[in-house]
Amino acid sequence: MRILLTGATGRIGAYLRDPLNMRGWEVVRWAGSHAVDLTDPGAVSRGLDQADADVVLHAAAISDAETCRRDPDRARTINVEAVAWISEWCAARGRRLVFTSTDMVFDGTKPWSTESDEPRPILAYGATKRAAELEALKAPDSVVARICLLYGPTLCDRETFYDKAVGQLRAGAPQTFFDDEFRTPLDYATAARALAMLAASDFRGIVHVGGAERLSRFELMTKVARGLGLDGSLVRSNSRAEASFSEPRPADVSLDTSRLAALLPTLERPPVEEAVRAMARGSAG
Numbered sequence: 435m436r437i438l439l440t441g442a443t444g445r446i447g448a449y450l451r452d453p454l455n456m457r458g459w460e461v462v463r464w465a466g467s468h469a470v471d472l473t474d475p476g477a478v479s480r481g482l483d484q485a486d487a488d489v490v491l492h493a494a495a496i497s498d499a500e501t502c503r504r505d506p507d508r509a510r511t512i513n514v515e516a517v518a519w520i521s522e523w524c525a526a527r528g529r530r531l532v533f534t535s536t537d538m539v540f541d542g543t544k545p546w547s548t549e550s551d552e553p554r555p556i557l558a559y560g561a562t563k564r565a566a567e568l569e570a571l572k573a574p575d576s577v578v579a580r581i582c583l584l585y586g587p588t589l590c591d592r593e594t595f596y597d598k599a600v601g602q603l604r605a606g607a608p609q610t611f612f613d614d615e616f617r618t619p620l621d622y623a624t625a626a627r628a629l630a631m632l633a634a635s636d637f638r639g640i641v642h643v644g645g646a647e648r649l650s651r652f653e654l655m656t657k658v659a660r661g662l663g664l665d666g667s668l669v670r671s672n673s674r675a676e677a678s679f680s681e682p683r684p685a686d687v688s689l690d691t692s693r694l695a696a697l698l699p700t701l702e703r704p705p706v707e708e709a710v711r712a713m714a715r716g717s718a719g
């Protein structure tokens with residue numbers, strides 16, 4: 435089987451290298467000299483024809499909420515229109531599409547959103563991803579994987595919030611995190627394994643890809659510090675009310691992940707402390 439991975443140079447794309455290679459699939463990566471510009475419909479169409487993949491795992495996007503807010507036209511082209519082109523290509527040829535969406539499609543007014551809850555994005559980024567979900571779902575054999583907040587050391591040249599925070603904690607600098615904004619965080623390595631498993635499955639529809647625990651960033655980083663043996667007293671809490679935002683942020687986008695657990699019963703989602711130790715060993719080796 436041949437799989438096309440878009441966004442191969444991104445944070446999730448880098449973590450997908452091993453789970454995809456381990457399946458023995460032929461993997462075509464849109465990266466480096468094989469980069470295809472998602473703002474160019476002709477290039478996307480030619481690139482898809484050339485790759486001629488059985489499955490397209492579409493992980494390329496403008497994933498930064500602030501960039502989407504500042505440049506909505508470009509965000510719409512890359513995050514929505516390009517998904518429509520890819521989805522049409524998959525539909526016309528009977529190929530499978532796995533699309534990476536986000537917990538930010540929800541407005542954050544209720545915990546534990548399920549796949550049947552109505553998305554109501556309040557961030558420009560979330561709005562592009564919701565519009566893209568609808569495009570992706572037009573392909574009959576498609577999966578919309580709504581990904582939660584991911585944590586772990588970067589394996590590419592893009593830093594994650596985790597890299598910055600852990601770097602500062604290691605340097606002995608106190609770090610402050612919200613204790614009143616909730617997600618269901620998952621480590622990058624497990625999220626990548628889940629995406630590869632979903633690509634190989636015959637599931638069609640929406641699935642929430644997240645961790646089992648509903649945590650604030652303060653609770654998450656407290657566990658990270660414990661897992662890595664860092665000084666937990668450096669992890670401090672504050673409230674959203676103490677910060678200013680360029681856009682209102684959803685307060686609770688925790689995801690109900692029972693569908694994921696039922697679909698992928700062999701997927702182990704390690705507790706935070708264990709996950710960060712495993713990823714630290716992986717990135718060191």
Ligand SMILES: NC(=O)c1ccc[n+]([C@@H]2O[C@H](COP(=O)([O-])OP(=O)(O)OC[C@H]3O[C@@H](n4cnc5c(N)ncnc54)[C@H](OP(=O)(O)O)[C@@H]3O)[C@@H](O)[C@H]2O)c1
Pocket residue numbers: 440441442443444445446447469470471472473492493494495496497498512534535536537563581582583584585592
């Ligand atoms: N990481 C998370 O915590 C998280 C959480 C929820 C959902 N997601 C979703 O998961 C997916 C991957 O996220 P990520 O964090 O891995 O993103 P990322 O690190 O920002 O990487 C984005 C990828 O998209 C590519 N890309 C951007 N603009 C492009 C264009 N015009 N043409 C071709 N490629 C382009 C980038 O290529 P270049 O390197 O060439 O720029 C890069 O490979 C996204 O759909 C995101 O919305 C991520």
